[in-house]
Amino acid sequence: MKVQLTINGRRFDREVEPRQLLVHFLRDLGGLTGTKVGCDTSQCGACTVLLDGVAVKSCTCLTVQADGCQVTTVEGLSRDGKLHPLQEAFWNKHGLQCGYCTPGMILASHELLRTNPDPSEPEIRHALEGNMCRCTGYQNIVRSVKEAAKTMAGGSQ
Amino acid sequence: MFPAKFDYVRADSAADVGRLLAEHDDAKLLAGGHSLIPILKLRLAAPATLIDIGRIPELKGVSVEGGALRIGALTTHAELASSDDIRRQAPALAEAAAQIGDPAVRNRGTIGGNVAHADPASDLPAVLTALGATFHMTGPDGSRAVPAESFFEGMMMTALQDNELLTAVEVPCQAEGQASAYSKLPHPASRYAVIGAAVRLTVAEGRCTEARVVLGGLTPIPTRALAVEQALTGKPLDDRTLQAASAATADGLGDDLLGDIYASAEYRKAVAHVYVRRALAAAAGRLA
Numbered sequence: 001m002k003v004q005l006t007i008n009g010r011r012f013d014r015e016v017e018p019r020q021l022l023v024h025f026l027r028d029l030g031g032l033t034g035t036k037v038g039c040d041t042s043q044c045g046a047c048t049v050l051l052d053g054v055a056v057k058s059c060t061c062l063t064v065q066a067d068g069c070q071v072t073t074v075e076g077l078s079r080d081g082k083l084h085p086l087q088e089a090f091w092n093k094h095g096l097q098c099g100y101c102t103p104g105m106i107l108a109s110h111e112l113l114r115t116n117p118d119p120s121e122p123e124i125r126h127a128l129e130g131n132m133c134r135c136t137g138y139q140n141i142v143r144s145v146k147e148a149a150k151t152m153a154g155g156s157q
Numbered sequence: 158m159f160p161a162k163f164d165y166v167r168a169d170s171a172a173d174v175g176r177l178l179a180e181h182d183d184a185k186l187l188a189g190g191h192s193l194i195p196i197l198k199l200r201l202a203a204p205a206t207l208i209d210i211g212r213i214p215e216l217k218g219v220s221v222e223g224g225a226l227r228i229g230a231l232t233t234h235a236e237l238a239s240s241d242d243i244r245r246q247a248p249a250l251a252e253a254a255a256q257i258g259d260p261a262v263r264n265r266g267t268i269g270g271n272v273a274h275a276d277p278a279s280d281l282p283a284v285l286t287a288l289g290a291t292f293h294m295t296g297p298d299g300s301r302a303v304p305a306e307s308f309f310e311g312m313m314m315t316a317l318q319d320n321e322l323l324t325a326v327e328v329p330c331q332a333e334g335q336a337s338a339y340s341k342l343p344h345p346a347s348r349y350a351v352i353g354a355a356v357r358l359t360v361a362e363g364r365c366t367e368a369r370v371v372l373g374g375l376t377p378i379p380t381r382a383l384a385v386e387q388a389l390t391g392k393p394l395d396d397r398t399l400q401a402a403s404a405a406t407a408d409g410l411g412d413d414l415l416g417d418i419y420a421s422a423e424y425r426k427a428v429a430h431v432y433v434r435r436a437l438a439a440a441a442g443r444l445a
Contacts, residue, residue, distance in 0.1 A: 001165060017162070018162075018163060018164065018165030018207065019159055019160040019161070019162055019163060019197075020159070021159055021194075021198075024159070040158050040198070041195060041198075042191065042195065042258075042261075042262060043346055043347055045259070045261065048261055054264045055260060055261045055264060056261050056264055056265050057261045057262065057265075060190060060191055060194050060195065060262075060265070061190065061194070061265065062165075062187075062190065062194065064165050064167075064209070065187070065190065065209065065211060108260065108261065111260055111261070111264075112260070127260055129259045129260075129348070130258060130259020130260060130261050130262060130348075131259075
């Protein structure tokens, strides 16, 4: 089936099998390997992307369901060579160790700050329930999100 | 993991769904896909055709009509949790929807898909049964409405036929002197309900005139805890009554209880009263 997706502002017209998962389109056809396949059962959140601006798990979405939609992956967050405040904060606060969960963590945090620009620590932990870090890095992930919220409230992005 | 091959068609309207269901043998309806896609990936199901109903405008939206909430089948859990109408008129439903999975799951999963799938570990079937919801569906013989209590027929089995489309869920608006609440023990990884307790209490002149107490998660279909309901009816909703009533939770649940490696049936049966008590206390607190 013919689909047309706009990924990080770039248009992709492709022929895909209806059974193809969005995460495979992004990685295999889009060449955007920032998005990870983790548990593959919509629990770990490593595959989180924004679909029309809203966080979804791309391992549990068919490419054909995203036909005509805008997709944002971690590669699409930076602007003019400048990292997004969330990316900066994850870097500064050491919000990652191996980095496998990081793209999903950042996009799930993006969803949180979209709906709640000044979250408390419990709210951050609750919002990231669907994203798992197996390096036990949650403390610094929470600090990263807090710092990003502060930066973004300052109007830098 | 990826699904076995299937054909994919997109429906533009409810009438279109009827036509496509008639044309395609062995077809399944796809809404948000958060129940269906995992099953396809595990190859527990391999339908020949998926009919995507996810973009049909008439299946979306929440409205209040004639004393009831009318919730389009495509309403997502995130929308249920944040809708002012639902928070006001059916607090337990908003409360339960906010506890499904995680934010990304709630952005995709729909109320219609959830109840049509009828996973016993799901949250909404118990809540909708406690709130006295009605399910609206259309098929080749026209439209019909089925109350929640007869909709769920068994584990992952419902009154919805293969050639029917679930269009909306109707939930009575909260009446004067009424309150509802939901309390659950979530599985730590999947967030599915190991035990879910949904209650709706009605009081008049300081006494409980009606109690609906429904358990999910540990039973194949939503199950009313009749002994608890009886122990509440006619009494003032003080701590003592709630304590005594919730202690009766295990009575009448029967032996057909679910258990798994995380929580055995015996364990669930033993602790279910805790969640019933929490839900009762929350609802009673809203009436105070």
